[in-house]
Amino acid sequence: MPGGYDLIVIGGGLVGGAIAWGARARGAAVLLLDEGDIAYRAARGNFGLVWVQGKGAGMPPYARWTRESAALWPTLAAALGDATGTDLGLHQPGGLAFCLSDQEFEERELLIRRMHNESGDIGTRMLTREQVRSMVPGLGDAVTGASFCPVDGHANPLRLLKALHQTLDYRANRKVAAIEARPNQFIVRAGDETYIAPRIVISAGLGSRQLAGMVGLHMPVSPIQGQIIVTERLRRLLDYPTHLLRQTDEGSVMLGDSQEDVGFDTRTRIAVLKQIADRNTRIFPALKDASIIRMWAALRVMSPDGLPIYEQSEQFPGAFAATCHSGVTLAGAHALALAPAILDGAVPASLAAFGGARFMHGAAA
Ligand SMILES: Cc1cc2nc3c(=O)[nH]c(=O)nc-3n(C[C@H](O)[C@H](O)[C@H](O)COP(=O)(O)OP(=O)(O)OC[C@H]3O[C@@H](n4cnc5c(N)ncnc54)[C@H](O)[C@@H]3O)c2cc1C
Numbered sequence: 001m002p003g004g005y006d007l008i009v010i011g012g013g014l015v016g017g018a019i020a021w022g023a024r025a026r027g028a029a030v031l032l033l034d035e036g037d038i039a040y041r042a043a044r045g046n047f048g049l050v051w052v053q054g055k056g057a058g059m060p061p062y063a064r065w066t067r068e069s070a071a072l073w074p075t076l077a078a079a080l081g082d083a084t085g086t087d088l089g090l091h092q093p094g095g096l097a098f099c100l101s102d103q104e105f106e107e108r109e110l111l112i113r114r115m116h117n118e119s120g121d122i123g124t125r126m127l128t129r130e131q132v133r134s135m136v137p138g139l140g141d142a143v144t145g146a147s148f149c150p151v152d153g154h155a156n157p158l159r160l161l162k163a164l165h166q167t168l169d170y171r172a173n174r175k176v177a178a179i180e181a182r183p184n185q186f187i188v189r190a191g192d193e194t195y196i197a198p199r200i201v202i203s204a205g206l207g208s209r210q211l212a213g214m215v216g217l218h219m220p221v222s223p224i225q226g227q228i229i230v231t232e233r234l235r236r237l238l239d240y241p242t243h244l245l246r247q248t249d250e251g252s253v254m255l256g257d258s259q260e261d262v263g264f265d266t267r268t269r270i271a272v273l274k275q276i277a278d279r280n281t282r283i284f285p286a287l288k289d290a291s292i293i294r295m296w297a298a299l300r301v302m303s304p305d306g307l308p309i310y311e312q313s314e315q316f317p318g319a320f321a322a323t324c325h326s327g328v329t330l331a332g333a334h335a336l337a338l339a340p341a342i343l344d345g346a347v348p349a350s351l352a353a354f355g356g357a358r359f360m361h362g363a364a365a
Pocket of ligand 1: 010011012013015016034035036037040041042043044047050051174175176205207208211226228297298299300325327328329
């Protein structure tokens, strides 16, 4: 049985990849097992935002974790860039959330004020229609204003995933079917292969629910579908990422961001795509003339309350759960804060609110 690993990470999406990379960067011998291309993979279908504003209302530990991650992202991008020669396309110029009515503006203002009061000031502020127009030419009349957060950004999530895999002992087409827990040892079976390590992380996205129960963890995640439209390459329209559209380094504009509970259905639907196109062309009327070159649907990995799950198994210490719905944003913290803590044998105390046991007694579980 191949042994000699300090840590086996199960699930090679952005959550597992970032944790495995962080542990590897600390000198651990890490194996990353991944089901591969036939699996549901949020890491391959997402929007690429490193997004802070509005996250963690009513949950300051999540707001702080998100902010910490955005601050750690440049270190992760630089280290991966040095190791692989890959430019992750990270830009953190600040992000805009557009409002398309007075009511949306008021609601957004309340949210921003609430977050300021609960979690402190990071410079997020409301911009009037005139202010936002002076930052972004070409906006439609429908835009009544926006919130702006100076620490928001975006990156190329496919390059991030590829760079993580390149630097790791990454094994695709290894669907883990069984985990046997023994004192200080986990025996992980994938096909006819067996691997052993004293620590494991379950970060298998939508596959986590099933695996977690094998080691006394609880990860009741479900799919929430999102659909994305990508245009042809356009002249530079937008220097800032926004929660609904962003322009990539190459010039394509990505439009989102739907959220639907349709089970494991990954088909796009015209009605949803139309809504996405309608809202975004109200923001940028010039997009009406752009050709669409791609559209897809992908499944988010969502816990019942939408917050991450991080936990070490009480029953089988050494087994950890890690899942969240913002694996791009949280990659910095997963790599540079969570992974070292897992190697040291504990989930950071600042993440105590995110144990999977919180779902054990409610209907949501
Ligand atoms: C439409 C959309 C837009 C999004 N936009 C953003 C965004 O702008 N910013 C942001 O931060 N996040 C965004 N996300 C979320 C982000 O993509 C995910 O949080 C991120 O991909 C991390 O997911 P993950 O690693 O938990 O799961 P996945 O990426 O789904 O990876 C799970 C991995 O586990 C593997 N696996 C499953 N079962 C097994 C098993 N039994 N054995 C071995 N391997 C297994 C699979 O092969 C897969 O590779 C978006 C998601 C979607 C769908």
